[in-house]
Amino acid sequence: MKxxxxxxxxxxxxGIGGVGVVFGSALPGMANAxxxxxxxxxxxxxxxxxxxxxxxxxxxxxxxxxxxxxxSLGEKPDFIMxxxxxxxxxxxxxxxxxxxxxxKRIVGELDVKTLYFMxxxxxxxxxxxxxxxxxxxxxxxxxxxxGVHFVVVDNxxxxxxxxxxxxxxxxxxxxxxxxxxKPIVLFTHRPLFDxxxxxxxxxxDGAKAIELLMPYPNATVFxxxxxxxHHHMTGHIAHHAAKGLMFPLPAPGSQxxxxxxxxxxxxxxxxxxxxxxxxxxxxxxxxxxxxxxLKA
Amino acid sequence: MKTRFGxxxxxxxxxxxxxxxxxxxxxxxxxxxxxxxFEYAPGNLKLKKGERVVxxxxxxxxxxxxxxPDFNVxxxxxxxxxxxxxFTPDKTGDFTFLCDIFCxxxxxxxxxxxxxxx
Numbered sequence: 001m002k003x004x005x006x007x008x009x010x011x012x013x014x015g016i017g018g019v020g021v022v023f024g025s026a027l028p029g030m031a032n033a034x035x036x037x038x039x040x041x042x043x044x045x046x047x048x049x050x051x052x053x054x055x056x057x058x059x060x061x062x063x064x065x066x067x068x069x070x071x072s073l074g075e076k077p078d079f080i081m082x083x084x085x086x087x088x089x090x091x092x093x094x095x096x097x098x099x100x101x102x103x104k105r106i107v108g109e110l111d112v113k114t115l116y117f118m119x120x121x122x123x124x125x126x127x128x129x130x131x132x133x134x135x136x137x138x139x140x141x142x143x144x145x146x147g148v149h150f151v152v153v154d155n156x157x158x159x160x161x162x163x164x165x166x167x168x169x170x171x172x173x174x175x176x177x178x179x180x181x182k183p184i185v186l187f188t189h190r191p192l193f194d195x196x197x198x199x200x201x202x203x204x205d206g207a208k209a210i211e212l213l214m215p216y217p218n219a220t221v222f223x224x225x226x227x228x229x230h231h232h233m234t235g236h237i238a239h240h241a242a243k244g245l246m247f248p249l250p251a252p253g254s255q256x257x258x259x260x261x262x263x264x265x266x267x268x269x270x271x272x273x274x275x276x277x278x279x280x281x282x283x284x285x286x287x288x289x290x291x292x293x294l295k296a
Numbered sequence: 297m298k299t300r301f302g303x304x305x306x307x308x309x310x311x312x313x314x315x316x317x318x319x320x321x322x323x324x325x326x327x328x329x330x331x332x333x334f335e336y337a338p339g340n341l342k343l344k345k346g347e348r349v350v351x352x353x354x355x356x357x358x359x360x361x362x363x364x365p366d367f368n369v370x371x372x373x374x375x376x377x378x379x380x381x382x383f384t385p386d387k388t389g390d391f392t393f394l395c396d397i398f399c400x401x402x403x404x405x406x407x408x409x410x411x412x413x414x
Contacts, residue, residue: 089398089400089401089403090401091400091401121398125398126398126400156398159359159397159398159399160361160396160397161396161397161398194365197363197365198365198366198391198392198394199394200394200396200404204396256390256392256409257392257405257407258404
């Protein structure tokens, strides 16, 4: 805990301090048998590289500026997770690959060794994830890091916005290898629950994934897709949506259609940003700190 | 013998009731809805509360979806095929239907509206 507080204090002193802190789930008091240290990672989402339009007049500059902000952090995250929509959709497969390549080159400038990626529907739904896989490999996988089991679930390569029985079987088998008390973090792009189905903010078979997580009291979900910070509970499972890095979207269900919020020249990059997630492994808690695009 | 007669009477009464019920059931309003990237035709539908509706869905180019979450109604829109979905609006108001199968660069703007009046 002391270690984490020190880092946060440092970030505030450096003038990059977050604009909001949320404590994620889960049940306190779980012993960490392995004695692993706490750590933090960054979540970046919905960079929509290739987008052009009034909602972001600095569409080509926002991601590079974010990279510079992250590189100026005093302490490096253990890894960065990109939760999809790396690129903005295009009907042209050549252009799709061009955007994916440009995105990869730009985030290659990050001064962080370990980067994890997953697709959003803009990257993968028109070719079942084929182009994404050429650049970034698998669309669903799991890994372990300092006592936490991380799972990446792909709910976009199927254009029907569903995980599919095959991947759900894989998820079930993957989770079965974990002890009941294990801290589990699931990353995905779309909300697994019905946030606003009228805006396509749902996953058709997301309830099945949540059902698979239910036996694990220390499971937490981080996702993207909705371009804003949002927190929701399904039973004991917290679902934390991240801001995007191209244009913000309106609050869930606040208007008939999910049109991007207009750019505010008085407050450029308003509503955009990335987040730091401090994992307290002993407590299976996640402290979320939101950061703006530009270093303050 | 008496029992057989009783059963026969019951069956006859059941059939008669089913026939009369079918005759009495209101005819569903049938509406054809087609899709092409990235719009529905028609894009706005006006329905009456309590009136049974059958939507005949098809696509003129690629596979699309028709999803009306407020009434738990959805169907695939497939080129060359007709998908029928049936429902009876039980509430009034304006409701969004949308494409829930990612169909291209204009997918996110592909939606329509159903107005249900009393």
